[in-house]
Amino acid sequence: MKKENDNSKREGVIVAHYGVAVDVQYTDDSSRAMVRVKRNSGHVVGDAVLIEDDTLIRLERRSELARMDARGGVHIVGANLDILCIVVTCEPLPPPGFIDRAIVAARASGHTPVLVLNKSDLACFKNYEESIRPLYRNSLEIFSVSAEKSDNLDELKHFFAKGHRGIFVGSTGVGKSSILNKLLPEINLATGEISESKKRGRHTTTVSTLHLLEDGGELVDSPGFNDFGLVDTSVAELTVYFPGFEKATETPCKFRDCKHRNEPGCSVIEALNAGTINQARYNTYLQILEEVETIDQEPKYRERRNRRKKN
Ligand SMILES: Nc1nc2c(ncn2[C@@H]2O[C@H](COP(=O)(O)OP(=O)(O)OP(=O)(O)O)[C@@H](O)[C@H]2O)c(=O)[nH]1
Ligand SMILES: [Mg+2]
Structure with a gap:
């Protein structure tokens, strides 16, 4: 969208990223242009940007x-x-x-x-x-x-x-x-x-x-990859978002911060004992829980976490 009285600024979306250049699709007329960016500039596909004199200003991300x-x-x-x-x-x-x-x-x-x-x-x-x-x-x-x-x-x-x-x-x-x-x-x-x-x-x-x-x-x-390490997920989020735990956790656990490990009154462990959650799925959960707990301890990821919490 062109700003009133300011024809030099145009809004667009990054539709391809080549490392030192990006393709931008302009919002006003759907035309495309390649714009140079610094390597590791932090822009990604899907970013909304303002283009002013061949400089990209990244707009705040929705997600x-x-x-x-x-x-x-x-x-x-x-x-x-x-x-x-x-x-x-x-x-x-x-x-x-x-x-x-x-x-x-x-x-x-x-x-x-x-x-x-x-x-x-x-x-x-x-x-x-x-x-x-x-x-x-x-x-x-x-x-x-x-x-x-x-x-x-x-x-x-x-x-x-x-x-x-x-x-x-x-x-x-x-x-x-x-x-x-x-x-x-x-x-x-x-x-x-x-x-x-x-x-x-x-x-x-x-x-x-x-x-x-x-x-x-x-x-x-996107290019293929195998690692989906959970850098932006807290332990509390994992305990509710793990696929397969939805039904069990409809009945809240006794403790609000239950990690479904060995806490009394845990709905997930009850479902495991009743056979409605199978052991292999539960083992995968425990492995991912350990990973997320380890990442939680790392100061270098804490800044990201704190920034996310503020937004
Ligand atoms: N039999 C079969 N082969 C398929 C199908 N879809 C893709 N392929 C084949 O799988 C191979 C890889 O396909 P791509 O589309 O390049 O895979 P990709 O996920 O984009 O791979 P990257 O770009 O490396 O991440 C090609 O040889 C395709 O022909 C399918 O539905 N059936
Ligand atoms: Mg591909």
Whole structure:
């Protein structure tokens, strides 16, 4: 939007990020321009910006989704999104706990997670779907699709047409770019080969890009990654957001700060003993709880936490 009496400032959205330059789509006429930025400038796809004399001024974010990699580096996955689209498949399988961490991270930062099970055309898919759906069906919306066969992609289209802005995240080779290519054939994103020996892709997408869908909504394609460390999630948030605990925690635990470990009157432990939460899911929770407790102790992440709490 042009400001009155000030034609030099224009508002836009970052739709691609190349490290030392970004593509901005202007809000007033949807035209695009490349603008140089400093390396590690902190801008990400989805950021709303004001452009003045080729300088970018980042506007305040409505939301921010962050993750931590295995070496402790913090990455902003996207800004001003409302949906986290977790893409998984049976080949390559997601790393253990990836779906859980992604769901918790999304919920803790005000995003709605959805699960996309891709490659429904593969022989391994049926068993995989049967193992995943019961675990997550009460936690989030699940779409089973095939980019290869264009199966069920309309469901995804209709979901985003409600006006959502989402991002595809998942390991390399799960088919994020392939799904977007089928949703928007004219964009022709590069897609990779799965290496036979490792059954893994080779990081085909290197840049996050935002795309407007024809029927409405927006989707970001992002480079594949395996680590979804919970840098912005508190222990208290994990205890309520872990997928599969929703029903049990409808009955509040005896203690408000219950960590569902060994506290008396814990609804989660009662559900575990009754068999409505299975031991494998509970073990995953305990592992993530330990991780979040460790991150909580790290002073270098405390500044982020404190900033978040203030906002
Ligand atoms: N059989 C089958 N193969 C698929 C499907 N979707 C994608 N693929 C294949 O999976 C491989 C990886 O697809 P990409 O779309 O590049 O995967 P990506 O998730 O974007 O990978 P990165 O960009 O590296 O993160 C390609 O060889 C695709 O042809 C599908 O629905 N069925
Ligand atoms: Mg890709």
